[in-house]
Amino acid sequence: MSRFVADRLLLFGATGDLSKRMLIPSLCALDAEGLLDPGIEIIGTARSDMSDAEFRNFARESLEQFLPAERRGSMATFLNRLTYQALDASQTEGFDALAQKVGKTDHGLAIFLSTAPSLFEPTIEGLKACGLARDNTRIALEKPLGTDLASSREINDAVAGAFPEDRIFRIDHYLGKETVQNLLALRFANALFEPLWNASHVDHVQITVAETVGLESRVAYYDDSGALRDMVQNHMLQLLALVAMEPPVRYGATEVRDEKVKVLRSLRAVGPEEVVTGQYRSGAIAGKAVPGYDDELGKDSATETFVAIKAHLDCWRWKGVPFYLRTGKRLPNRTTEIVVQFKPVPHSIFSGRGAKTVPNRLVIGIQPSEDIQLSLMAKVPGLDRDGLRLRPVPLDIAMPEAFSGPQRRIAYERLLLDLIEGDQTLFVRRDEVEAQWDWIDKVRALWEEQGLEPKTYTAGSWGPSAAIALAERDGVTWHE
Template structure:
């Protein structure tokens, strides 16, 4: 592996919720990989902050075990773990009280490093932590805060949260993180769109028939049942992850690749989204796995709510009311316990204006598929003559650029989304983070959809374990002469 990383400036990163699941599974293992890549300067410190009564040694041992369990392939990192752990410190802290804050303030006192505070905690604690950071003199001009989703559960709560954080920090100090935007292929989407003259002239309603965005998961709600049953697929996935993918695929070219230029264009897309009619929405709940219900129960059993009306699947049709996309449908789909784990954006181009071939040659369309996971890559389907005698028979073949195959694996540095985004925080680059007005605009579009099905007492459709969702979702496409791309690994 060849590293092209450039070390960032010296920094202190405080992780509130430093003993939690996200910190142990993603944040700390990712920082260890950045350390091994030579991106972390010698002066950098990582400080865990949580309620657990640990000392520095106990915290380091916890993170040692977390990296062994969740760090992935650690080949080539021999001898690096102890020097990394030496960077770690810990303070037991009460987010809503006074305990531990004087110790943390003393740790941060008198340094000239960048200060980043990662709020890896429940959103209900964001305001309390922000207030205490200011009270103890840590909310200065060098401070940056990272906040995890969910950022509110509707427009009202998102506005309130934005207002609370704005009391203590400027907008350019607030990093609302969506790990989907840190994925390699998501950023390659912008490179494909704006770095290739081949696509941009065709990227509009004149040439594009429709666009599909699918994020399918094979897992159920797992241990998130209590949270998920209050949120559902709409709040948990569509309002943030799928919305961001929609913005990137549909936005106008920004004047430059800079944070506000990119986010201004994304905001325009959200504000141009049409309301979604009730007959253009399908909601579903997964059923138990046949013959294995004890291990893989249905949704209502998993969330311990036998009358739940929360969706674990949603698909919908929407449009964007602007010159570029007027009349072009965008189909969004996400769900749990589906046939395969797959995140994909599919751009389906229109038929040729006139076919010179006989009817038995078949109907063929160019399809651009952008795979986010697994097997990240981009495939463009083109139509050719089927080899052999027997006349002009047409078939579709893929021009495939699977990154792992198209590029030399030894020349690719594998970077997790969290690794990339945390380093962007240290650099002060907000391009891949959501702005406050962007979050509020997304909720302003989402809220009426949720209010509509609640007013109708809508009940999600059941769908089979390991399927592509409710049959009504297929009908949503079929009645317009279209079909979902098959969900596959």
């Protein structure tokens, strides 16, 4: 793996929403902490015609809106790092001017590519033609990377024509979240959990990614994509892989990603009774009326805004353990969490005293709060004259409280720094992406074969009633 530290960072899509909300604030926060090399230059490019000064004003406005004042440091120093070059990425001719703006890249160039999928191939060709796809250049690719396995391979082939795999950084921003990374520490740095992390002791696993928002500014993209391809194919399958993976030999990019690929390849094709899709209708979120999906879209659509899946892994560790996946828009709460439900104790010594035990449950919160909660059984204080009483007691670890020193970071801070420094551990490898698409394509093929249409659900609810039944048939209740 090439681990040079780049002294040039080139941002494609630099005037877009992702750049405004995440990339520019992340880079400024890193700069404020002295984590960016003092000599690094940041070049933005997009279709918009801007001067350097106008781009810096754009960046200043984004920082004032999306980065807390205490994290900005010397904002003027950061802004002086920024320059800009307008570019129509569909036209190869403009890339020579971009290369001149970037200047010498003797110490290394890192490229962050956040453009429409249709521009991936011409952008790669333009980078090759102008000499920016050199041996000391690495490139990060923001999703979506295709709409199915075939289109994903086409994009990956195009990128591979200019960059080897060890210089391609495919982004899933969930992997930059602190609690997601802590999942590995929880499992592999504590003797308490790993011996129990298997089919002998785990009853089931739930992964929920719930959103309260509707379409917002993503109308065209989302209606072509839907919840399965927008959320399940990347974020949720990555979370599943981290939960289910075997212990890697060491914490390194190759070793961690080798184990994740094994999990993704062990995913069993789902049956028609193991998947539910839905689409929201008008309702209320936090007491405010919101329109239905077709009203927001302005036309009828068969695109799913909700998916629930009962997945299985055909492997030794997880044989017979269901993984319940659920994601949707216009749900009651914004939350991303992983629930590991352990099996009950083999024999309760307290049953003769009228006391009931409840199986332990581990809840890993990823957003909006980053925390870990372990439910343990404990005796209720008292003299027990009316019988012994037990109840679950939560053991809570709130990450900001446990580690009060570090600021809560934007996920892209870690990913941008790793891109600049060349650490691929938290990025997705090609065989991971293709294993994910292979499974997703089979789910979509099942929908078409069965003629499955999304069931309606009211905005502000937890999705179609069929999703509740999906779990309750197995005696499982969704964690809410």
